[in-house]
Amino acid sequence: MGALDTRPPESVEPVPPPDPGGSRRGRALPWLVLGAWLAVLLLALPFAGRLGDATADEGVAYLPDSAESTEVARLTELLPGGDTTDLLLVQQRPGGLTAADRELAGRRLAEIAERFELTAGGPGDAGLTSADGATALYPFALGELAEEARAEAVGEIRELLAGPPAGLTMALGGGGALGVDAEAVFESIDVTLMLATAGIVALLLVVTYRSPLLWLVPLVAVGVAAVAAMAVVYGLVRLFDLTVTTMSSSVMTVLIFGAGTDYALLLVARYREELRRRPAAGEAMRAALRGCGPALLASSGTVSLGLLCLLAADLNSSSGLGPVGAVGVLCALAVMVTLLPALLVLLGRGVFWPLVPRFGAPAPAGRGSFFARLGSSVSRRPVAILVAGSLFLGVLSLGALRLPGPLGELDNFTDRPDSVRAMELVADAFPERSGQPITVLADAEHAARVVELALATEGVAEAEPARAGGGWREIEVFAADPPESAGERATVAALRERLAELPAARAVVGGPTAQAMDLSSTSARDQLLVIPLVLLVVLLVLGVLLRSLVASVLLLAAVVASWGAAMGLGGLVFGPVLGFAGLDPQVPLLSFVFCVALGVDYGIFLMHRMREEVLGGVSTRAAALAALRTTGGVIASAGVVLAATFCVLAGMPMVVMAEMGFVVAVGVLLDTFLVRTYLVTSASWLLDRRVWWPGRLARRPAVPVRAGGVG
Structure with missing residues (x-):
């Protein structure tokens, strides 16, 4: 995470003599910072509360x-009727539906027609019965309704x-019911995610600090950062029509809590050290900020630049996630280098009670000795x-060969809502006809010819005109194969190829299966574009910080290996253990960006500390062990916090969030406890001064080092 100053006391600059004028200014500054953030909070709260209304979770997003x-x-x-709510009443009785069952369906449809305006279907509709007579479906559509009215x-x-x-089973399915259930899931995510993330972070901070008060200070600062970020993102939505989905706002929340807490851990650890070296809290905080500032800037800069690479993606939700996540990280940085220091200084040393760092007291032995043993x-x-270690990561990566196939529309939820169960009944009973057909839009003048071409396409069972308007005609096409099967995907591809023979019709093919196909192919293209871009950006940042090509490539290869192993472990867990029916196409790209951008920070912290030691005159091998000893504890804590926050995503009711949360959490833990601790350190030991090539440190004569210690 950059150039965090963790030098031992004897290498720190001498304590300057007190300056009475500076002391007065130092006492006033924290109050000014606190007042400024209170003003920001008051201004931001109304806009932050509107972000939920500005999120777009419809299919296009x-x-x-x-x-x-x-x-x-x-x-x-x-199109006329484009805002209707298309529904399906589904009946099923094992052994066959009775006349009484059908009469009941007719009465229910009549009652629905009395309460709501129907634009299709309704009383008197004979419905469609399955071949075995056990299942019947009755399609109908409600007139245009607002979002809340539709849910009601x-x-x-x-x-x-x-x-x-x-x-008898009676269920409600169709696109309208699926949309309402999906919206209900999205609405439940925000509050659940915020509470769960805050709870986990609070618990980890209490365990880390062992103080009844100190844990609350970073948590308050993170909360302020979250409010500020939501307000800024809401402004971006209004100013630039930025696409913000529930998924991207959820990821932003996780990033703020995870990255913000990491920054707080680094700052507080350095501040605690300085309190033992300096008599005044203000002086100690200024020294801590001088030491931590480059680290925090490097961390936030790497993550933000990596996320902004997502702007190059064609997928709306991915491209929108880039700036949303970057705003979250930068707001976390702003709060942690201004508000958090002000609060800590105002609260004084007592905030650390019962482990209060006294001026002149020696640093307690603890995690440093543990990581010293690891270095040995x-x-x-x-x-x-x-x-x-490399073989272990390689073997884990092989699990990626067992990753499930594409995720179907009905498999997007970890807990199946009522509409999904209804559509599963339809799919089982009518394998030859989907409840949601392939949708073709064509120029109205050529609609009849388009229907002919569709019927002549291999794999098409039915094709019939539906709504028209605005010069367009909608045509519903039903494939002979089951919904979202390989056969239906082949039918969609063949239909697109056949309709391209009539360019004047301007025919375009959509619907759930076509959307899944486009999502998969676009995600693959985005990976080919964004992944190299992220690697290049991160490599440039590493090169500037470390002034070494070898060290930069080493760190980059390490985090990529962590991501590969995490994806492989996902392949062993998603289907067999968690029961996920598929892999969301967005997961590989998004998890790669997060694993690389977040994971490389810990490597930066370790390697930059090594560089400082080498500049101080010790050998590269001695520097590798010293860096591990001095950075191990705080980075281990930071890694656990970051992984824990992404674990919250893994518990969300959307499969894409669960899969991404799992991969990133595992990747961060692997990087924290295996890659950074063992592999990067051992590789640096073996490379010795060559790790700094082509920088000037690579030309320094090697200094002997005793095995297991600093020489």
Whole structure:
């Protein structure tokens, strides 16, 4: 995480004589900073509260900007009836539906028609019965409704369908019900995520600091950063029409709590050291900021630049996540270098009670000795440790071969809502016909010809015109193969190829399966573009900080290996253990960006500390052990906090969040406790001064070092 000053007391600059004028200014500054942040908080709160209303979770927000299926989704909303709520009443009785069952469906549809304006279906609709007579579905559509009214309508209809006779299942499905259930899940995520993340961070801070008060100070600072970030993001939405989804706002929350707490851990650790060296809290904090400032700037800069690389992605949710995440990290940085220091200085040494750092007291022995022992083992067996660790990561990476296939639309939720269960009944009973057809939009003048071409396409079972308006005609196409199967995907591809033969029709193909195909192909293209861009940006940052190509490549390779191993472990866990039916196409790219941008910070911290030691006159091998000893404890704590915050995502009810949270958390832990501690240190030991090539430190004569210690 950059040039954090962890030099032992004897290497720190002498304490300057007291300056009465400076002391007065120093006492006033924390109050001014606190007042400024209170003003910011008062201004930001109203705008932060509006971010939830500005999030976009409709299908288009999670689709590629330039995809054909995205154009269909946008145009469909503009057609007459595009804002209708399409629903399916599904009945099922094992052994076959009875006449009484069908009469009940007719009564329920009549009651629905009495309460709501129907634009399709309703009383008198004979419905569609499965071949075995056990399942029937009745499609109908409600007129245009606002979002809240739509949710209320779906809830009322479900109440009407509740309590069917014994043996009969009645459920509500269709695109409208799926949308309402998805929105309910999204609304539940914000509060749950915030409370869970705050609780975990609070617990870890209490364990780390062992103080009844100190843990609360960073938590308050993180909360202020979260409010400020939400207000800034809301402003970006209004000014630049930025796409912000629930997923991106959730990730921003996790980043603020994780990265912000990491910054607090580094600052407080350095401040505690300075309090033992300096008599006044203000002086100690200024010294701590001088030491931590480059580290925090390097950390936030690396993460922010890595996230901004996502702007190059074509996927709307991914490209929007870049600036949203960067805002969160930068707000966390701003608070941790201004508000947190002010609060700590105003509270004085007593905030550390009962472990109060006294002026002139020696630093207590603790984690440094533990990491010194680890360094001793590295110096005795560097080759064995490097080879064994690399093989371990390589074997874990092979698990990626077992990653599940693409995630289907009905498999997006970890807990299946009612609408998903209804659609599963439809899929089982009508494998030849999806409840949500392939949607084709074409120029109205050529609609008849488009229907002919669709019917002539291999794999198409039915094609019929539907809504029209604005010069467009909607055509519903049903594949012969089950929904979202390989056969239906082949049908979509063949349909697009066939309709391209009639360019005048301007036909575009959409629908759930087409969207999944476009999402998968666009994600693959985004990976080919964004991943090299992230690697290049991070490599440049490392090169500037470390002035070494070898060290930069070493750190970059290490975090990529951590990500590969984490993805491999996901392949062993997602399907067999967690029961996920597929891998969301966004997970590889987003987890890569987070694992590399966040993980490389810990490597920067270790390597930059090594560089400081070498500049101080010790050998590279001695510097590697000293860096591990002095940085091990605080970075281990930071890694655990960051991983824990991403573990909260793994508990969310959306599969994409759970998968991404798992991969990033595992990647951070691997980097913290294996890659940084053992592999980077052992590789640096073996490379010796060559690790600094082509910098001037590579040309320094080697200094002998005793095995297991600093020479």
